[in-house]
Amino acid sequence: MAEKDAELLSPAAVKAVLAEWGIKPRKRWGQHFLVRREVLAKIVEAAELSPADTVVEVGPGLGVLTARLLEKAGKVVAIELDPRLEAFLRARFGEHPRLTLVRGDALECDFDLLVQEARGFFPYKVVANLPYYLTSPLLLRLLTSPWRISLLVLMLQKEVALRLLASPGTKEYGSLSLLVQYRTLPSLVTFVSRHSFYPPPEVDSAVVRLEVRTRPSVEVGDESVFFGVVRAAFAKRRKTLLNALTSSSLGLSKEEWQRLLLDAGIDPGRRGETLSLEEFARIARRLQSNSTCGEKP
Numbered sequence: 400m401a402e403k404d405a406e407l408l409s410p411a412a413v414k415a416v417l418a419e420w421g422i423k424p425r426k427r428w429g430q431h432f433l434v435r436r437e438v439l440a441k442i443v444e445a446a447e448l449s450p451a452d453t454v455v456e457v458g459p460g461l462g463v464l465t466a467r468l469l470e471k472a473g474k475v476v477a478i479e480l481d482p483r484l485e486a487f488l489r490a491r492f493g494e495h496p497r498l499t500l501v502r503g504d505a506l507e508c509d510f511d512l513l514v515q516e517a518r519g520f521f522p523y524k525v526v527a528n529l530p531y532y533l534t535s536p537l538l539l540r541l542l543t544s545p546w547r548i549s550l551l552v553l554m555l556q557k558e559v560a561l562r563l564l565a566s567p568g569t570k571e572y573g574s575l576s577l578l579v580q581y582r583t584l585p586s587l588v589t590f591v592s593r594h595s596f597y598p599p600p601e602v603d604s605a606v607v608r609l610e611v612r613t614r615p616s617v618e619v620g621d622e623s624v625f626f627g628v629v630r631a632a633f634a635k636r637r638k639t640l641l642n643a644l645t646s647s648s649l650g651l652s653k654e655e656w657q658r659l660l661l662d663a664g665i666d667p668g669r670r671g672e673t674l675s676l677e678e679f680a681r682i683a684r685r686l687q688s689n690s691t692c693g694e695k696p
């Protein structure tokens with residue numbers, strides 16, 4: 400296995416294996432294979448794996464990361480969409496006793512159920528070099544499902560990584576930053592050049608580590624109200640918070656929003672992108688206390 404690994408860590412080796420198996424990489428499935436040993440090492444290190452860990456890997460591809468996860472973790476559940484790569488992986492890993500290979504779309508899978516079926520341990524970790532098109536929908540699903548995940552270590556497009564880590568008032572800050580920072584403690588592991596992949600993508604990447612919080616970072620009451628306020632504020636980035644909220648479907652008049660924002664200690668003339676998580680939470684809590692009293696402000 401070690402020898403085979405070494406072979407798959409150069410563009411020439413990956414190219415040759417793909418040709419041998421008649422696999423043409425599909426751009427729309429984000430098939431850019433990692434060929435840098437140091438990056439693999441950083442991903443595995445950031446996941447802090449032990450034999451007590453179960454890892455779900457999304458998109459194992461040719462299995463370079465899978466092999467390293469298997470060296471450190473107790474169990475690995477790998478979900479691959481492409482039947483051609485699934486066939487390759489089955490040949491590569493054989494009947495590995497600690498690997499469960501699932502052929503399917505990660506967006507359709509219930510991760511908790513897969514781990515349970517694989518007799519894995521909870522909470523588990525998610526480690527993946529993600530196809531770019533999948534990043535936002537998958538993150539949304541992973542962070543809004545009641546699944547028992549303790550940590551995510553993900554390779555994603557650099558620009559998306561910067562959005563996850565962004566602070567209020569920056570152009571990268573948006574609803575994805577808020578969701579991630581609400582649910583997790585995010586940190587940057589490393590930036591990764593496009594030349595670390597074969598075939599190289601058109602953008603650079605980054606690895607991020609998202610430590611899932613046991614409790615969200617702020618008290619928001621009903622989360623659907625909180626995320627409704629966040630979505631409304633960012634739907635019209637150029638508008639003031641007052642105008643963005645008034646034109647949303649949240650149901651208050653301009654005067655009502657004006658009063659609610661002032662009561663929450665927030666200047667209605669600010670833009671949504673300048674508000675911190677705590678300030679959004681304050682608006683959401685006010686909105687809920689209004690409606691539970693049956694009285695509009």
Ligand SMILES: C[S@@+](CC[C@H](N)C(=O)[O-])C[C@H]1O[C@@H](n2cnc3c(N)ncnc32)[C@H](O)[C@@H]1O
Nearest residue numbers: 431432433458459460479480481504505528530
């Ligand atoms: C960026 S490549 C990473 C491959 C490998 N892990 C590596 O690091 O070299 C993304 C992988 O995700 C797979 N993939 C794409 N869409 C997927 C989906 N919806 N569910 C599961 N796997 C998917 C692709 O076929 C590909 O193997």
